[in-house]
Amino acid sequence: MSSNPVVQFGADAQYHAEGKPNFENDQRASVAKQDLRNGKTSSEPTFFKVSSTRKRCIAVIATIGLFAGMAVGIWLLVKFFVKSLAHQDPNTLQDTEMTMSYNGAGSDVTTSTPRKVSFRINAENLLEVQVEGRPGWLLACHDGWKPSLGTVICRQLGHIRFLYHKGVNKTDIMLNYNQEFAQVVSTQNNSTDHMWQPRTTCSSGRIVALKCSECGTYAKTSQTEGSDSTLGQWPWQVRLYFNSRLVCSGSVVTEQWIITAAHCVHKSLQVSGWLAVAGMVTHLCTEQCSSFALEKIIYHQNYNEKSHDYDIALMKLKSPLRFSESIQSVCLPQYNQDLPVGMQCWITRWGYTKDNTHNPQLLKEVAIPLISSKICNDFYQGVITPRMLCAGYLDRNGDAGQKN
Template structure:
């Protein structure tokens, strides 16, 4: 019978070859997808930024990368605010007026509390009230800031300086707690992380399989990278298939039932999988997290403060600890990385114009440590003297700890309006 089909062995071999090739391609695709969850690897391709950004000028040469302007630029303002840690009184600093002014409660509107908390880097306002001046120690010559009646427009333009407070009450404001660790947690002589050091770090899992990192913004809100949850053809999963594990530093034997299921996934509507622009997504949990010493929220960057290149920040996660490693770390890792100027990072010897305004660079141009010690969606946080701020989200890079290829992070400060819009308007 075989003689009647002289081409059968050849046909059979071809069939096996085709099946093997198909399996190899499928395995490679799955492997690349998994690798993408750790830190999206891509080859630099000049011109992937938006046309407007690419047309601003030629890609800077390496020697032209010494900038420099701030890596993260705050919005200009003639009025800045702070909340007293002693008594929660709202204080303001105004150009041409020395010292800090108290804010008079006259003409105060409830919406102002939310706006000011968000401007200061908090997700929400928790309490606001008027405090009698007789209950406050006021120094001689104390000046006040007051809302202009019936004044519309920008928040910074709605104020006037007064020598007295006719209402007899000043504003006390409390915002959502964030950016603080439980006690003085420090790690000496190693990169393994002690429990409670980064209490906002979470593991975003499919079942009990770690896929990405994320950051706690509020008991029910997690911030991560959009490419982590991007719906690949045939690989998209509904929100409940994702689970968030908070308050852990080792994966060990995670049980799926121990994680908190995700109720809703909201990627940025302008996210581009090709350029990784707007690489940010919010996850809303089905059940709010119970905050503790091991689980806390991180603060957002204030909208009116610059961050300069060289600022030392921390990246954390369960990503690869060495180039070429095929398995994520079992214990949470951390790395200290400096911010790199965008002009330098977009220069011809680094990423050749690929960075958009929604991206920042951090790491060492010599190589050393990189976001391979973190993982996609995880936090890049900077200490501002009083609290930890979420400055970036691990997004992409070329290779791992390679010279002239530092980690690229989503610029959180550029996307604050979207974060506040989603977390405020989503139904309860």
């Protein structure tokens, strides 16, 4: 008997695992054939019938295996393709700077180099986009626009809230004959620097009108250095009292939030002792001013009392302000806004004007230029951190003026 494994078919038939019949001798096979010719039924198994049936089984199994293999192959291919897309670098899907050239067919020729964009809202509430290194402002196409972009752009422009947006037909406004446009091509990245492409036209025929919350609105008056302020000229200015004593100033950010300095509040966190007064330019509260109790005080967790680094805090009012000509919110700086050396900034304050000799009754204002932090640190022994600005004038000897 063979040592190979066998499969039983009937009483004493044997098949090797390879599927080949194992006859005892040729005579046995001849007898089986003769019995079939004579119509006799033999007790011996009919090997040829078994072999034919098994071949059909093998063919069916092979066919099923072929289709199963194809299905598995397709599944693996799809899985690999989806996985490769999921792991693709998002930056490769983002917009890059589009250098435009116009030909007779109106096609756009592009190059792929990183660039940044700036935004502004014009007098007609139309959103305009400026590409770094490219002159002029581009109107924003409504194609691909999403409301979430309105919130991001309004905040970058210094506004707290995004109010509304809509698509305006180009035919409803007056456009320059050479006006160009910018279109959103991707919103997968939170940064607005990588989602805009310049266009020669908007396929939808509409452009974006955007409205942000009001800020920075003030009464237009003539401003002279060191002069007294008038009511409504700095409507976001707030006087902050603690236990009935004037200790600091703040600025209105929203109807219910005030921004101030951490050094004013970090030792006096009892909200019951504080009072915020808005809408005034003198020590005396007139009918235009309003007083508000505080609900919450938050100062920066990294504030350093010695260096005054991270010197910023927020105050939440118990009840909201009512905006008027004398009470308005300030515009916050744009994200990563460039503040060049020499830029004129306005300072407003109640307090001493010179050498701590006089405490004015009126809010004072003065314009001063920004000074290089490096120059400022040369005079103040490195106390100016990246979170600080230095402003003022240098005297005749090149020394910095009084640090505030």
